[in-house]
Amino acid sequence: MHFLFIGGTGRNGSLAVQEALSRGHTVTALVRNTNSAKLPSHSNLTLVQGTPTSESDIIKALTTPQPPQVVISALAQVRATESPFAALHPDTTPDFLAVSMRALLAAISQANISPKIVVNSAQGAGSSWRSMNLPGKMIFSHGSMGIGLKDHNEVDRLVRESGLNFVLSRPVMLGEGEAQPVKVWPDDGKGCAWMPKITRGSVGKWLVDAAESSEWDGQSPVLSN
Numbered sequence: 001m002h003f004l005f006i007g008g009t010g011r012n013g014s015l016a017v018q019e020a021l022s023r024g025h026t027v028t029a030l031v032r033n034t035n036s037a038k039l040p041s042h043s044n045l046t047l048v049q050g051t052p053t054s055e056s057d058i059i060k061a062l063t064t065p066q067p068p069q070v071v072i073s074a075l076a077q078v079r080a081t082e083s084p085f086a087a088l089h090p091d092t093t094p095d096f097l098a099v100s101m102r103a104l105l106a107a108i109s110q111a112n113i114s115p116k117i118v119v120n121s122a123q124g125a126g127s128s129w130r131s132m133n134l135p136g137k138m139i140f141s142h143g144s145m146g147i148g149l150k151d152h153n154e155v156d157r158l159v160r161e162s163g164l165n166f167v168l169s170r171p172v173m174l175g176e177g178e179a180q181p182v183k184v185w186p187d188d189g190k191g192c193a194w195m196p197k198i199t200r201g202s203v204g205k206w207l208v209d210a211a212e213s214s215e216w217d218g219q220s221p222v223l224s225n
Contacts (some may be wrong), residue, residue, distance in 0.1 A: 003211065004061055004068040004115070005029040006052050006075055006104060009037050012120050012174075013074030015204025020072075021045060023208065028068065030061040052100040058107035067113045070211040073155075074120040075100055077148045094147045098154035105162050116165040118210050120203065121220065123172045123189060123196075125152040128222050131189025136173075156220065167210040168220035171203045172196040179205040180225045189222035196224035 003020050007013040008029035017039055020027050026044045031037040034047040048064050050057025052075055062068065075097055093099065101119075108115065124132050124140045132140065140149045159166045172192065177199030185192045202225055210216050 001070060001212070002026045002066055002068045003028070004071045006058070006061075006071065006073045006100065007120070008072075008074060009039060010074055010076055012076070012200050012203050012207075013072070014039060015201055016072055016074055016120075016207040017045070019205050019208045020211075023212075025208075026066075028061055028064055030057065053096070053103050055103045055107045055110070058104055059110055062107055062111045062113065067111065068115050070116045070118060071104065071108075072118045072120070072207055072211060073101065073104065074207065076120075077144070077151065095151055095154065097148075097151040098158065101155045101158045105158060105164075108164070114164060116167070116211065116217070117159055117162070118167045118207055119155060119159060119169065120207060121152050121156065121168045121170050122149065123170045123192075123222050124149050125168070125170055126156050126220060127188040128170050128220070131185070131192050131222060133194050165217050167216045167218075169203070169207060169210060169223055170220055171198045171223045173198070174203065175199055177201055182206050183224045184216070185222040185224065187220045187222070192222055192224055198223055198225045 003025055005017055008017045009031055017027055021042050021044055028046045030048050030050050034049045037047055048061040139145050175197050179201035180199055182202050
């Protein structure tokens, strides 16, 4: 299977790229700078330089070296520091994720292909809002976290209305660590623990699982360990 990764150099995306390569898939990754991209050198990995908001750059990535069966978007809002509570980076717009998804969908239409789209979203988006605990709801209702959730919700809408096959993954609070068994909850997160966590390694592996399987097609499950 051939994958296109948007956001494949981030902390979740890079792990998903490595997971896909380890399973024998071929991968194209759209990166801002091919010389500084922190991805492993691999015979099955092709790097295309460009930005996720540029339709023309994405079209090039969609056709180099071949059209993908799956597009994995692991983009995240770029913040001033690595803290999830930090302000957005000055070069990042509040609707960065939605603008990037619009560019991706337009490029897919131009390329006349119909890949499956797997998105690294977040708990709190869409119907999963009700599964968040009160402190989480307070945090995601204000400031940069609130901006990010609003952006995820718009991506959710765009993907659902695209007519393409999709999976919107909604991981809970992220932590560093290797892949562990993943609990997959319904779209609304019903049954999820009060203070759930999941490792980035688990998310990276699950994104590839979702790409390979039809089990979660058309769904937006909440993920935890």
